[in-house]
Amino acid sequence: MQALERPDPVSGDVVIGIVGCGVMGRGIAQIAAQAGATVWLNDTRADAAQAAKAGIADTFNMLAGKGKMSAEAAQAACARLNAAASLEDLAGCHVVVEAIVEKLEAKQSLFAALENILGEDAILATNTSSLSVTAIAAGLKHPERVVGFHFFNPVPLMKIVEAIGGLLTEPSIVDYMLALGRRWGHTAVRAKDTPGFIVNxxxxxxxxxxxxxxxxxxxxxxxxxxxxxxxxxxxxxxxxxxxxxxxxxxxxxxxxxxxxxxxxxxxxxxxxxxxxxxxxxxxxxxxxxxxxxxxxxxxxTPAEPAPSSALPPSVWLSRARPQLAERIAPFLKAAGVAIEDGERPSENALIVVTPLGDDATRCCVVEGLDARRTVAVETLFDLTRRRVVMTNPATDARYADMARGLFAADGAAVSLVRDSSGLVSQRVVAHIINIAAEIAQQGIAEPADIDRAVTLGLGYPRGPLAWGDELGAATVLNILGNLQQETGDPRYRPSQWLRRRAELGLSLLQREP
Known part of the structure; x- marks a missing residue:
């Protein structure tokens, strides 16, 4: 076993081994070679490494043909690709990334074999998405050099990589992989070794x-x-x-x-x-x-129900949450329907409530409303394209139809749903924010890194913690509290990270001192 000193990760002189030439292995090899690394491809399947090398070379030539890289750069990147006939051919690698089958025993066996081949300073990186980095390193002579290096498919397009230190991983190894990920053109974030890391x-x-x-x-x-x-x-x-x-x-x-x-x-x-x-x-x-x-x-896709043209004689908006009622008032005015200003609804008015984590039934009971004429409306999210109208078990079908017509009067789509604590969007988004807050609470990743990883890895419209700030941490806390009270389900219990910042008026991105 030869001693190799690892070069600076941003120098482009790093020699990379990739074990596993499937979609993920090919993607990692592509970005590494494109960034200047020498890459050795290995796979247990006959000719798989050669096929991967040829396929990646075709990709470089295609990118050059489209003007996304120069012909010279494509030629140089192709020259940095090598097929390794055996694991022994990886002896000169500074870092070996495994992208093999997602089975603990297979990864442990591979790393045990590589320990006897690679130099003492070489890094063993796993692209696992769900297995414990600590468990993969267990039983090795040098578990301190095992690190998670988790990419997302397709690797060249999903510009995020998680660098995960196991329980015994040397911290400088994680630092090295973070720098290497950035050298390869990705946003690299640090995560603790916990199930699912950050993104999953x-x-x-x-x-x-x-x-x-x-x-x-x-x-x-x-x-x-x-x-x-x-x-x-x-x-x-x-x-x-x-x-x-x-x-x-x-x-x-x-x-x-x-x-x-x-x-x-x-x-x-x-x-x-x-x-x-x-x-x-x-x-x-x-x-x-x-x-x-x-x-x-x-x-x-099944067709949506035909729009309704029915309109109510008048509308009474609940006063329980005036700031939410204000968000839908313009749509009612645009429909030309009278909005009642009395303390109580008239005898025939359509009654509209605006839940926040609770359901239409609870709104009727708390406010003493006629449930037969009551519907709820989602107010927290974009209302320009679609409005969500929620009935309760007693809502008269005529009034449900009037509500559909009222909120579709300007051409927007309307979805009618059954009674649900937190409607649909409130409970989904609040749940996402709460889990992200708990990831921050557990110190799995820095708050800003959580948002970066989620937006890049999952394509969400906002980072969950920033989204919580936009809605208001107190609002999210209110939704979750009502969900937990209405359902009795502990899945909705608020994270302490969320509760403390809501009560102190702080951003969900605010770190502890």
């Missing part, structure tokens, strides 16, 4: 809360996705996203993180996805998941 941990709120809404029969799949796209502004709804990822990938991660956190209620999966997985309805790759897909992979 923070991402639990979106899918699991969406599935919880479906489990409560609040709405249907297509409406859930439409609401979360058009209101909060997610690129895909949770069901669309799970279809894209594939439940054969996403459901095991949901269960793994839930169990690794000893059945933490915030991460609780739902039975629906387990049933779908058992049935083979895993998503777009097989033509059937939450949606059906045609031969070209195009999603078959």
């Amino acid at each position: 941990h923070a991402g639990r709120g979106f899918g699991t809360e969406g599935l919880r809404i479906l489990a409560e029969d609040v709405t249907d799949i297509a409406t859930l996705d439409r609401i979360l796209r058009d209101g909060p502004g997610f690129r895909l709804g949770p069901c669309e996203l799970m279809d894209l990822t594939g439940l054969d990938v996403s459901h095991p991660v949901m269960e793994s993180i839930y169990h690794q956190y000893y059945e933490e209620p915030r991460f609780r999966p739902q039975n629906l996805t387990r049933q779908m997985l058992a049935a083979g309805a895993v998503g777009r790759k097989v033509g059937h998941g939450f949606y059906r897909y045609d031969a070209e992979g195009k999603k078959q």
Whole structure:
């Protein structure tokens, strides 16, 4: 075993080994070679390394053809790619990144073999997405040089990498990998070795809360996705996203993180996805998941219900939360419907309430309103494209139809949902913010890094902590408190990070001294 001194990570002189030439391994090799590193590719499958080398070279030539890199740069990057016939060919590498099957024993075995081949100063990096870095390093002679280096697919486009230190990892190793990730053109963030690290941990709120809404029969799949796209502004709804990822990938991660956190209620999966997985309805790759897909992979989306043209004789807006009522008043005026200003609604008025974590039923009871004429409306998110109207179990169908017509009078889409504590968007976004706050509370990552990782890794419209600041930490705390009280479910218990900052009037991005 030769002693190799690691070069400065920003020098471009680092020699990188990549074990595993699948999609992730190829992506990591591409950005490393493009940034100036010499790359050695290895795979247990015959000719896989050579095929990967040729495929990456084709990508460089394509980028040059499109003017995204010069012909000279493409030629130089291709020259830095090498196929390693065996692990012994990686002996001169300063860093080896494994991107093999996501099985603990396989990764442990690989690193044990590499320990006897690499130089004493070489780094063993794992691209694991869900396994413990500490567990992967367990049993090695030098666990201090094992580090997580977690990229996202597709690696060249997803400009984020998590550098994770295990329990015994030397801190300078994590620093080195952070610098290397930045050299390769990515935003690199430091994370503790916890289930899901930052991104996969923070991402639990979106899918699991969406599935919880479906489990409560609040709405249907297509409406859930439409609401979360058009209101909060997610690129895909949770069901669309799970279809894209594939439940054969996403459901095991949901269960793994839930169990690794000893059945933490915030991460609780739902039975629906387990049933779908058992049935083979895993998503777009097989033509059937939450949606059906045609031969070209195009999603078959159910049509929305026809708009209503019915209008109420008048509208009475609840005074319980005047700041929320003010957000929807302009749409009522634009519809030309009289807005009553009395302390109590008249006999025939449509009654509109604005919940914050509670449901329409609770609003009726607390305010002493006629439930037959009462609907609730979402007010916290974008109201220009879609409005969400929520009935209660006693709402008369005529008044529900009047509400649909009223809020669609200017051409916006209207989604009608059943009674739900926190409507749809409030409970999903508050849940996401709460989990991010708990990640900060546990010191898994710096608050700013949490937001960077989530926006880049998950494509959310805002970082969750900044989103909490935008809505108001006190508002998010109110939503979660009402959700917990209404449902009795500890999944909604507020993080102490959130509670303390809400009570002190601080930003959720505020670090402890």
